[in-house]
Amino acid sequence: MDGTTAEGTGGGPDADALARRFDADRGHLRAVAYRMLGSLGEAEDAVQETWFKLGRTDVSGVANLTGWLTTVIGRVCLDMLRSRGSRREDPLDHFVPDPLVHVPGFGDPEHAAELTESVGLALLVVLEALSPAERLAFVLHDMFAVSFDEIAPIVDRTPAAARQLASRARRRVQDADPGPGPDARRQREIADAFLAASRGGDFEGLLAVLDPDAVLRADGGPLLAGASKVVRGAGAIMRQAVMYASFRKASLAVVANGRPAVLSVVDGRPASLLAFTVVGDRITQLHVLSDPERVAALGIPEEALALAVPPE
Template sequence: MDEKDLLAERFQADRGHLRAVAYRMLGSLSEADDAVQETWLKLGRSDVSGVANLSGWLTTVVGRVCLDMLRSRASRREEPLEHHVPDPVVSATEGAPDPEHQALRADSVGLALLVVLETLAPAERLAFVLHDMFAVPFEEIAPIVARTPAATRQLASRARRRVQGASPASPPDAGRQRRVVDAFLAASRGGDFDGLLAVLDPDVVLRADGGTLRAGASQRVVGAEAVVRQALTFARFRHDSRPVLVNGAPGVVSLADGRPAALMAFTVDGDRIVEIHVLADPARLAALSLGCPAPGTPAAGAPSA
């Protein structure tokens, strides 16, 4: 095996991990693929013969690529959708997920956390993601953000305070989460408002993203009673729907002619639902993967040897 083939093999072994880093940095699966591909190109243009830890080197490179992409967003002064829901990672509730889905679902990164991460400054997000989620030392992150290790530690600390509370306080129990979600769905299908209130946290947040073509379907609703009054939002889930995992947590997708029409994801803490995310953007739903790729299907964006 020549050197190029060896590098391609080693990169492919790290590809799931790199995509997981990029997904947490960017909140977009397509942009994460772009960042991983750019990392592959940078590897091909670099002399890594003296690199002792290639996995660590690739992690910092993909972090730098993502940082540049986040700064580019800011420089273009893109106006984000007011009620944007990050790209979900959707898989079937049965069967073993493929390795790439396993990497993306690692550490139980949920949509609620991704929403908060998108409010951070690019350097804060990088410091938090690389250090707190992937244990990269501050000494290795500091050159990427052009700060001292101490200043980089402060970036991560500020980010940590911002994201506090974005994940459930109690350890996730998949069985309990699904029971809570099933109770919510049963109550919504039956028009049982008291049943809905029983499983909703008093301060529950509902975020619905209808995309640019359906801006009227986008909204943010706070409070159990206000969410219950949005019962019509859940009407599309009453008939042809199926349970799925969304970023490793319980969710449900409604289908029209066998295709995704809307996706609902839940953040459950204890016995109460604390956040609900509804994705109804037709363009993004069209690209939604429901479950695992067929055996032998190559991963998107994989480098060629």
């Protein structure tokens, strides 16, 4: 149970069965929480709190336990978002959500597929700008098919008002989210072309793969606050040569939220992540995460880090 036990449900065969049932839904609940919170650590906390709530509740009359758990974790995440909003100090403009990183050839195939199909960082950035109620209504309804009748009591609204929340969120997402890009192989080719051009100082090569209105978000966290910035436009992004310096050394090709990314490796440890959003044949968004604590928590296997090599 990843640290949880069936003790809260009173023990016995029924408690064991409920624990197994919760484990079967754990991946789904983690997916809901990650989309709601954009934070891997907070998502795990939300799953844990949902387990505790299950242990304190008589669910013998619940016909659809997965649906019940989904609404419970939605309420937990809503409370966490509201609490976060009241104490948040870091600007949202350069915030990069926690990426889900997979190293091809490493890890469980089923888990790798889950990471590859996850929501992109570009969409998570848009979700971060929504109000907590808008985010919950959109995530639960549009991503997990929860009805507005079920969403309404969570946000203390009528079903019609909950529908309006999701509609407002949907319009903002459609305006800002780039949608699906080309196939994974083509996206990787474009990302590699960007890296090769940046390493060689090939400005024409960079212009060829950057969308004119491309946006770069760099998040250094509290320890590297000076590295945090937002850069808009292909020309301005091209001038950020110092930002790509670490990726000219030992690096590892990875997948972040289903999109191409590269991890810089220094002294055998992950140092920073550069993730790409590709639409058509152009890079529209770049996300750089260099927050030492969050990069260290990406969970990259040591044997994968050992494969990082400097470019030829």
